[in-house]
Amino acid sequence: MPSPHDLKTILYLSTSSGPGGAERVISNLAASLDPERYRAILCLFRPGWIQERSEDRGIRTFIIPTHGMTDWRWALQFKRLLRQERVDLIHAHEFDANVQGTFVAAMSGIPLVATVHGKNYFWERFRRRLAYRWVSRRATMVAVSENLKQFIVEKAGVSSDRVKVLYNGVDVLPHCGRADVDVCRKELSLPENGQIVGVVGNLYPVKGHQYLIDGIPAVLTKCPNTSFVFAGRGQLETELKEQVHRLGLDSRVYFLGLRQDIPRILAMLDVFVLPSLSEGLSMAILEAMIAGKPVVATRVGGNPELVLDGETGFLVPPRDGKALASSLVTLLTNRQQAARFGEKGKRRAEGQFSLQTMVRAYQSLYDECLQSSL
CATH class of the missing domain: 3.40.50.2000 (Glycogen Phosphorylase B;)
Incomplete structure (x- = not known):
C-alpha cells in the first residue's frame, strides 16, 4: 500500500453543488481514481448535494465561499488550501471554477484541467469569451462532446488545438427486478x-x-x-x-x-x-x-x-x-x-461511455499534465 506522500493529490473544484449531471460526473470520477496512484479531494463554493454524496464516498470536501471573479480573499484561501493539502493538479468544472481556479493555479505553479459541460453561461458576454480564451492558454481545456468543442471554438474564439474531447462516463446501475x-x-x-x-x-x-x-x-x-x-x-x-x-x-x-x-x-x-x-x-x-x-x-x-x-x-x-x-x-x-x-x-x-473509460481517459490526461509541469 503506497504512503500518502507517494500519491498524486487531485483537487476537484466545482462551480455548482448540484444536484445535476456535471456534479454526478465529478463525484463519480473523484471516487473512482486509482487509489494506488491518486488521492482525490473536493473544493466547493457552497455546500450542497455533491458535498453530501462525495463525503459519503470518503472524499474530503472543503467549502470556500466566493463573491465572484475578483474575490481576492477566496484566491488567498484557495492558494493556502493547495499548499496545505499538497495538491498536484486541479480539475475545475464549469465557468467560475475554471476561471478562478486557473488564476490561482497560475500563481501556484500547479497544472489545471478545465472541463466545460454546457453552453448556456459564457458565450453571450464578450468578457466571458475573453476569459475562456485566457483559460485555454493557461490550462488544459476539456469539452464533454465534439459538438461542445466546436461551440467553444466558434463562439469563444478558442483555438481548436487547445480543446480536448473526453466523454462523460456512467457506472453500471444497481439491478432492479x-x-x-x-x-x-x-x-x-x-x-x-x-x-x-x-x-x-x-x-x-x-x-x-x-x-x-x-x-x-x-x-x-x-x-x-x-x-x-x-x-x-x-x-x-x-x-x-x-x-x-x-x-x-x-x-x-x-x-x-x-x-x-x-x-x-x-x-x-x-x-x-x-x-x-x-x-x-x-x-x-x-x-x-x-x-x-x-x-x-x-x-x-x-x-x-x-x-x-x-x-x-x-x-x-x-x-x-x-x-x-x-x-x-x-x-x-x-x-x-x-x-x-x-x-x-x-x-x-x-x-464507449462507461465510467471506467472516462476514468482511464482523465487519468491519462492527469499524467500528461503532471509530466509536462516537471
Whole structure:
C-alpha cells in the first residue's frame, strides 16, 4: 500500500453543488481514481448535494465561499488550501471554477484541467469569451462532446488545438427486478398496468419539459394507457403543473421531485425521453442507456453523439411536441423495436461511455499534465 506522500493529490473544484449531471460526473470520477496512484479531494463554493454524496464516498470536501471573479480573499484561501493539502493538479468544472481556479493555479505553479459541460453561461458576454480564451492558454481545456468543442471554438474564439474531447462516463446501475418495479409503481400510485414514459432532469427552461407535455395528448390518443413521470425539481414546477392541469392530464402525469432512487425509476420505464433545448453530454441519457431503455431525445448538443437515430432511439427537432409524440408512439406500439434499441444502447453505453473509460481517459490526461509541469 503506497504512503500518502507517494500519491498524486487531485483537487476537484466545482462551480455548482448540484444536484445535476456535471456534479454526478465529478463525484463519480473523484471516487473512482486509482487509489494506488491518486488521492482525490473536493473544493466547493457552497455546500450542497455533491458535498453530501462525495463525503459519503470518503472524499474530503472543503467549502470556500466566493463573491465572484475578483474575490481576492477566496484566491488567498484557495492558494493556502493547495499548499496545505499538497495538491498536484486541479480539475475545475464549469465557468467560475475554471476561471478562478486557473488564476490561482497560475500563481501556484500547479497544472489545471478545465472541463466545460454546457453552453448556456459564457458565450453571450464578450468578457466571458475573453476569459475562456485566457483559460485555454493557461490550462488544459476539456469539452464533454465534439459538438461542445466546436461551440467553444466558434463562439469563444478558442483555438481548436487547445480543446480536448473526453466523454462523460456512467457506472453500471444497481439491478432492479420485477419486484422492485412493482413496489416502485405502488409507492408512486402509478397504475398497475400500462406503459410508462419518463424524463429525468431538473425542471428548468433549457430542459424543454413544456414541449413534451404539449405532445402528451397525441400520445394518449394512440396509447391511452400510458403514464408519464417527471423526476426532478426546479423553477418551472408550478408552471408545468398548471400546463398539465390545463390540458386535462392530471391523471396521467406524475411529478416525482428530486429522487435518490433513479435506478428504480429507470427500471420501470418503457421509454426514456429528454426534450432538452441544449445539452453538453447528457448523463440522464447515459443512465437510461445503461439501464437498457430506448431513448427519444432532441437533436441538440451532444445527444447525437450518444443516441444513434433509428438504432438506439430516435432524435427529433427541439421545441416540437408533435415529433416527440410521434417517436414515443412508435416505440410504445412496437415493443420488439423498443427492446432492440434498448439492448443496443446498453452495449454502447457499457463500451464507449462507461465510467471506467472516462476514468482511464482523465487519468491519462492527469499524467500528461503532471509530466509536462516537471
